[in-house]
Amino acid sequence: MVVPESQEKMYYPPVELQRNAHVPDLNSYLVMYKKSLENPEAFWREVADEFFWKKPATGP
Incomplete structure (x- = not known):
């Protein structure tokens, strides 16, 4: 979970990589x-x- 104070430190993957990701x-x-x-x-x-x-x- 991301807290608002650290949101500017998030790195987002390229859209194409994200689209084909398992998650x-x-x-x-x-x-x-x-x-x-x-x-x-x-x-x-x-x-x-x-x-x-x-x-x-x-x-099981």
């Missing part, structure tokens, strides 16, 4: 963060689904 903006990050707290198993299952696995991931 393109603070709002997306906050949504992901909230989901990770509310339902960590589902959150990490979705993250694991993004990886290439030689064998399917196992576990």
